[in-house]
Amino acid sequence: xxxxxxxxxxxxxxxxxxxxxxxxxxxxxxxxxxxxxxxxxxxxxxxxxxxxxxxxxxxxxxxxxxxxxxxxxxxxxxxxxxxxxxxxxxxxxxxxxxxxxxxxxxxxxxxxxxxxxxxxxxxxxxxxxxxxxxxxxxxxxxxxxxxxxxxxxxxxxxxxxxxxxxxxxxxxxxxxxxxxxxxxxxxxxxxxx
Amino acid sequence: xxxxxxxxxxxxxxxxxxxxxxxxxxxxxxxxxxxxxxxxxxxxxxxxxxxxxxxxxxxxxxxxxxxxxxxxxxxxxxxxxxxxxxxxxxxxxxxxxxxxxxxxxxxxxxxxxxxxxxxxxxxxxxxxxxxxxxxxxxxxxxxxxxxxxxx
Numbered sequence: 001x002x003x004x005x006x007x008x009x010x011x012x013x014x015x016x017x018x019x020x021x022x023x024x025x026x027x028x029x030x031x032x033x034x035x036x037x038x039x040x041x042x043x044x045x046x047x048x049x050x051x052x053x054x055x056x057x058x059x060x061x062x063x064x065x066x067x068x069x070x071x072x073x074x075x076x077x078x079x080x081x082x083x084x085x086x087x088x089x090x091x092x093x094x095x096x097x098x099x100x101x102x103x104x105x106x107x108x109x110x111x112x113x114x115x116x117x118x119x120x121x122x123x124x125x126x127x128x129x130x131x132x133x134x135x136x137x138x139x140x141x142x143x144x145x146x147x148x149x150x151x152x153x154x155x156x157x158x159x160x161x162x163x164x165x166x167x168x169x170x171x172x173x174x175x176x177x178x179x180x181x182x183x184x185x186x187x188x189x190x191x192x193x
Numbered sequence: 194x195x196x197x198x199x200x201x202x203x204x205x206x207x208x209x210x211x212x213x214x215x216x217x218x219x220x221x222x223x224x225x226x227x228x229x230x231x232x233x234x235x236x237x238x239x240x241x242x243x244x245x246x247x248x249x250x251x252x253x254x255x256x257x258x259x260x261x262x263x264x265x266x267x268x269x270x271x272x273x274x275x276x277x278x279x280x281x282x283x284x285x286x287x288x289x290x291x292x293x294x295x296x297x298x299x300x301x302x303x304x305x306x307x308x309x310x311x312x313x314x315x316x317x318x319x320x321x322x323x324x325x326x327x328x329x330x331x332x333x334x335x336x337x338x339x340x341x342x343x344x
Contacts, residue, residue, distance in 0.1 A: 001333050010301045010332070013282045019204040019218060024197055027222050034233030 071132070075161065076169035076176040078131050079187045082138055083151040089125025089140050096139065099126035103137055108156040108184050110137045117179070117186070118152065120144055132160045143192050150190040157183050194238065200225065202303075203241045209298030210249055210291045220245050220252075239313060246295075246314065285335035292316070293328035300325050 001009075019027075091102040100110045103126055110126070112118065121141035129138045136155040143150055155161060157180060164185055168175040177188045194202070200221060207217035207224075224244035228235045235241050286294055299305045299313065300321075307325070311318040 001336060003329070006329055006333060007301045009282055009336075010297060013279055013286070014205050014209060014298060014302045016279060017205055017208050017214075017217075018201055019221065023218055023222075024200050027200060027225055028196060030226075031229050032226055033229075035230045 071161075071163040072165065072169055072178075073171075075131060075164060076178065076187065077171050079151065079153050079176050079189045080171045080174060082129065082153075083149075083189050083191070086149070087127060087138070089138075090127040092125035094123045096123055096126075099123070099137075099139065102126075103128050105137050105154075105156075106135060108154070110139065110154045110184075112186060113181050118188070121150060121152075121190075124149075131155060134158060134160055141190075143190055146192040148190065148192040150188065150192075153187040153189075155185045155187075157185050161185055196235075199235055199238060199241060202238055203245055205302065206242050206295075206298060207245045207249070209302070210246070210295045212287050212291070212294060220248055223248050242299075242313060281336060282332070285332050288335070289328055289331055290324075293324050293331070296321050296324040297328040297332075 089099075091099050093099050093102075096111050103110075105128070118141065120143060122144055124140040124142055126137055126139045129136050131153070134155055136153055139152040139154065141150040141152055142148070164178050164180075166179045168177045170176075174189070174191060175193055177193075179186050203221040203224060204217055207220040208214065211217045211220060221241075224241055225235060227248075228240065228244055286297075289297070295314065296310055296316075299310045300307070305313070307318050307321045310316070310321045314321070316324075
């Protein structure tokens with residue numbers, strides 16, 4: 001069969017194949033309108049969600065750099081603040097017992113159960129003070145090795161101070177060592193530490 | 194080209210590949226709707242053909258349709274004229290590979306060059322030429338065989 005005849009046959013065959021009039025009518029009648037689809041990245045909800053995610057990320061990063069400021073941290077900060085004022089003691093004595101006798105703190109003793117915790121310090125004197133509405137005693141110490149003035153805070157343990165734990169709280173880059181001893185809480189700040 | 198002619202052209206192209214009326218009707222309808230949803234109209238025949246082709250390829254991938262095996266080839270006398278019926282043509286075309294039918298239709302019926310078919314289908318030009326040649330040879334051989342049987 002010649003090429004031309006073959007081509008003619010193929011054309012004839014395909015041209016005889018046609019979509020029925022009813023099918024064409026049905027397709028044309030059901031042809032949908034153009035979708036006005038907004039790309040997801042231009043949708044309003046997407047902008048809000050993106051903004052919320054960015055804000056959340058900024059807050060999370062910010063929080064990561066901020067130290068938590070709770071009651072415990074406030075108390076440790078207060079200890080350092082008092083130290084920085086270098087307030088004079090009400091009572092000058094190298095003996096805690098004598099200081100206690102003069103200041104007569106209500107309901108608690110300023111004597112630690114073990115002197116081991118302050119064995120590197122000599123006592124200069126003491127004064128009455130308060131923290132978070134709780135009456136406390138501020139004892140001025142001197143580090144016997146460095147000669148630096150230090151401060152010991154003694155507070156009766158109560159609900160207002162319940163958040164304090166036995167640990168060192170950082171105020172800036174300075175540690176304030178806090179520990180419980182019986183019904184009292186001791187806080188020691190030594191800038192040479 | 195109006196909508197009616199465009200739909201008929203799309204249908205014949207779909208039919209050339211699918212070789213089934215209902216599949217071709219489905220394909221042209223899907224492609225027509227898809228283009229209208231996206232652009233609001235069917236701008237060119239080439240775009241309609243491309244959409245039909247993509248839909249068919251998706252369907253083949255999904256259904257894992259196995260391609261037809263090529264027909265047995267045999268020598269034939271090219272001078273012998275054969276008056277073939279449309280049924281014979283349909284039967285033989287049905288045995289061709291869909292790629293062969295597609296290339297044959299685009300070349301013979303639509304009058305596209307091998308280069309244009311190559312661009313349209315993403316198949317190398319050499320492959321298109323070979324597909325058209327093989328399709329025509331198989332069609333001739335098939336028709337000759339039918340003629341011999343009829344004698």
